Amino acid sequence: MTDARLDVLAAYVRVAPEPILPAPIFSRGVLAWTRANLFSSWISGALTLVSLALCLWLVPPLIAWATIDAVWSAPDGALCRAHQDGACWAFIAQKMDYFRYGSYPQTERWRVDLTEIVGAALVVWLLWPRAPRRAIGAALFFIAFPILAFILLRGSDWFDLPIVDTVLWGGIFVSLLTALVGIVFSLPLGVLLALGRRSHLPVVKLASVIYIEFVRGVPFITVLFMANFMLPLFLPEGWAPDRLLRPLVGTVLFAAAYMAEEVRGGLQSINKGQFEGAMALGLNFWRMMGLVILPQALTLVIPGIVNTFIGLFKDTTLVSVVGLLDFLATVENAFKDTVWIGPTIAPTGYAFAALFYFVFCFAMSRYQAYMERRLGRGRRR
Amino acid sequence: MTVEPAPGVPLAFDPDSLAIAMIGVHKWYGAFHVLRNINLDVRRGERIVICGPSGSGKSTLIRCINRLEEHQQGSIVVDGVELTADLKRIDTVRRDVGMVFQQFNLFPHLTILENCTLAPIWVKKMPKREAEELAMRLLTRVKIPEQAGKYPGQLSGGQQQRVAIARALCMNPKIMLFDEPTSALDPEMVKEVLDTMTGLAQDGMTMIVVTHEMGFAREIADRVVFMDNGEIVEINAPKEFFENPQHERTKLFLSQILH
Numbered sequence: 001m002t003d004a005r006l007d008v009l010a011a012y013v014r015v016a017p018e019p020i021l022p023a024p025i026f027s028r029g030v031l032a033w034t035r036a037n038l039f040s041s042w043i044s045g046a047l048t049l050v051s052l053a054l055c056l057w058l059v060p061p062l063i064a065w066a067t068i069d070a071v072w073s074a075p076d077g078a079l080c081r082a083h084q085d086g087a088c089w090a091f092i093a094q095k096m097d098y099f100r101y102g103s104y105p106q107t108e109r110w111r112v113d114l115t116e117i118v119g120a121a122l123v124v125w126l127l128w129p130r131a132p133r134r135a136i137g138a139a140l141f142f143i144a145f146p147i148l149a150f151i152l153l154r155g156s157d158w159f160d161l162p163i164v165d166t167v168l169w170g171g172i173f174v175s176l177l178t179a180l181v182g183i184v185f186s187l188p189l190g191v192l193l194a195l196g197r198r199s200h201l202p203v204v205k206l207a208s209v210i211y212i213e214f215v216r217g218v219p220f221i222t223v224l225f226m227a228n229f230m231l232p233l234f235l236p237e238g239w240a241p242d243r244l245l246r247p248l249v250g251t252v253l254f255a256a257a258y259m260a261e262e263v264r265g266g267l268q269s270i271n272k273g274q275f276e277g278a279m280a281l282g283l284n285f286w287r288m289m290g291l292v293i294l295p296q297a298l299t300l301v302i303p304g305i306v307n308t309f310i311g312l313f314k315d316t317t318l319v320s321v322v323g324l325l326d327f328l329a330t331v332e333n334a335f336k337d338t339v340w341i342g343p344t345i346a347p348t349g350y351a352f353a354a355l356f357y358f359v360f361c362f363a364m365s366r367y368q369a370y371m372e373r374r375l376g377r378g379r380r381r
Numbered sequence: 382m383t384v385e386p387a388p389g390v391p392l393a394f395d396p397d398s399l400a401i402a403m404i405g406v407h408k409w410y411g412a413f414h415v416l417r418n419i420n421l422d423v424r425r426g427e428r429i430v431i432c433g434p435s436g437s438g439k440s441t442l443i444r445c446i447n448r449l450e451e452h453q454q455g456s457i458v459v460d461g462v463e464l465t466a467d468l469k470r471i472d473t474v475r476r477d478v479g480m481v482f483q484q485f486n487l488f489p490h491l492t493i494l495e496n497c498t499l500a501p502i503w504v505k506k507m508p509k510r511e512a513e514e515l516a517m518r519l520l521t522r523v524k525i526p527e528q529a530g531k532y533p534g535q536l537s538g539g540q541q542q543r544v545a546i547a548r549a550l551c552m553n554p555k556i557m558l559f560d561e562p563t564s565a566l567d568p569e570m571v572k573e574v575l576d577t578m579t580g581l582a583q584d585g586m587t588m589i590v591v592t593h594e595m596g597f598a599r600e601i602a603d604r605v606v607f608m609d610n611g612e613i614v615e616i617n618a619p620k621e622f623f624e625n626p627q628h629e630r631t632k633l634f635l636s637q638i639l640h
């Protein structure tokens with residue numbers, strides 16, 4: 001023993017490679033994962049057990065409520081009133097058209113469908129990074145699609161499409177429209193406000209600061225009411241904007257202030273050298289911003305931007321306070337139908353609404369994660 | 382370029398032979414007088430090395446030449462265009478003056494090729510194909526054409542700095558400014574960048590280089606400018622400058638950096 005150690009101390013030359021051994025059983029595989037993540041200390045072990053108990057207690061009844069105990073089809077509320085421990089999906093199924101279109105005339109609903117399909121296709125084209133010719137997709141989405149949507153949804157004598165007054169619009173397509181308009185316009189407006197806030201021109205800077213701080217200081221409902229009642233006052237007689245347009249403007253104005261702060265955060269984290277590098281090459285202010293600074297700044301704040309989008313999407317439920325019939329409003333309206341009235345109707349309706357909003361918000365969140373991973377590639381220093 | 386006037390002696394005024402004329406330039410940061418009565422003429426094809434202690438105003442001086450910094454007094458004429466607040470003039474000057482920074486300042490979201498073609502395409506309105514061919518030629522010249530598709534973050538410091546040089550050259554500048562181009566590099570990469578710059582000098586580019594690389598200064602500079610405390614203390618030919626410095630402060634500086 002002592003001799004061997006002395007040998008090591010004296011001099012040493014390796015003659016054979018050390019073998020590569022598998023990791024011990026407790027440091028790999030399921031067992032190791034369980035130990036490291038679920039039972040690493042007695043607190044974490046206790047938390048694991050409590051969570052498990054909570055899940056066992058809550059999840060099975062919820063699943064039973066939504067599936068085996070639920071009423072899947074029924075002509076009216078009688079069956080649902082008889083099965084009070086399950087959801088009443090029959091109600092959702094029967095009201096689905098109302099949820100989707102509000103009071104949009106039955107014979108014209110294909111126009112809504114068509115708009116939605118075209119919109120969805122363009123959104124995929126735009127958001128899928130490997131899609132071919134995304135510039136064309138963008139042009140179609142930002143220029144052609146709004147015109148098409150306007151003509152289709154509202155109607156036009158030129159194309160022999162009867163005018164459908166916005167009073168009749170409602171349901172999911174109004175929610176999607178509000179969210180889309182809010183998202184599409186609030187980002188550029190937010191970028192302009194953020195640039196304004198950093199401007200060297202005192203007037204521009206002051207105006208941006210006042211706007212951003214004012215909007216951030218009042219609740220969304222207030223902005224909606226102001227847009228609804230004050231917008232007509234600012235515009236000349238006879239220019240009174242449509243009752244749908246007013247809350248849309250309010251939504252955009254509100255979201256833009258939050259977007260501006262997100263973007264400003266991104267701009268602040270861009271190194272001064274990037275500005276100087278761009279200026280030294282002779283790029284003017286807008287090219288420097290558009291080609292060099294904003295692409296980097298916006299990438300950095302994708303999480304914040306998507307967060308604002310998600311908040312905006314859920315906030316669209318508030319447009320009902322100024323009389324728009326959004327998706328949630330149609331759901332609540334449908335509760336009043338005496339044919340269906342019953343104790344399971346409201347829980348079912350709200351569960352369905354929650355699912356709807358969750359699907360869209362979760363999709364946005366996943367897309368965010370995907371983009372972050374994608375943009376993070378090749379950029380590592 | 383055959384007849385050499387005595388170094389440091391003001392040239393007889395001939396606007397065509399001058400790339401840059403700085404006359405009585407003063408600059409302040411707030412109340413701090415950072416450039417004091419700078420007078421410097423740079424002839425076409427001339428290579429100037431600026432050295433001096435940290436904080437002496439070297440960066441500020443060369444950044445005034447492409448108006449990354451604004452001077453408050455005196456005049457700076459670059460290639461016949463006097464720099465004023467007029468954005469058109471600033472654009473014209475920046476088009477003709479390339480700059481290489483200590484921290485490279487490459488655009489990390491663009492590939493090497495895109496970094497190089499950005500300005501030719503958007504500032505000079507060059508067709509994309511043509512800009513790419515030009516960029517590849519210049520990347521070949523700085524010996525890294527094979528990196529064209531990579532992102533700056535994937536390159537070594539020395540490679541990034543050579544890309545930065547190629548990127549500036551893509552605008553076909555008449556004057557190149559270098560602000561301590563090798564100071565952020567690991568020692569083994571300094572040479573590749575200096576070699577690139579030497580090549581540029583041999584091709585007759587008008588260059589102003591702020592650097593602590595005295596070997597480089599000795600080899601390629603036509604004149605060495607020594608700055609201290611916001612003023613130009615001494616201008617001299619490199620041989621004179623290193624072997625027979627005139628001013629006390631120059632002597633002190635050289636004794637400190639040349640051991």
Ligand SMILES: Nc1ncnc2c1ncn2[C@@H]1O[C@H](COP(=O)(O)OP(=O)(O)OP(=O)(O)O)[C@@H](O)[C@H]1O
Pocket residue numbers: 410413415433434435436437438439440441442
């Ligand atoms: N934006 C600024 N505002 C105020 N003071 C500044 C600013 N930039 C530089 N200075 C000051 O001006 C002086 C000259 O700075 P400059 O960067 O030109 O020095 P330098 O000679 O390039 O030094 P170094 O060798 O460290 O790069 C320094 O004292 C510096 O602190």
Ligand SMILES: [Mg+2]
Pocket residue numbers: 439440441560561
């Ligand atoms: Mg410096």
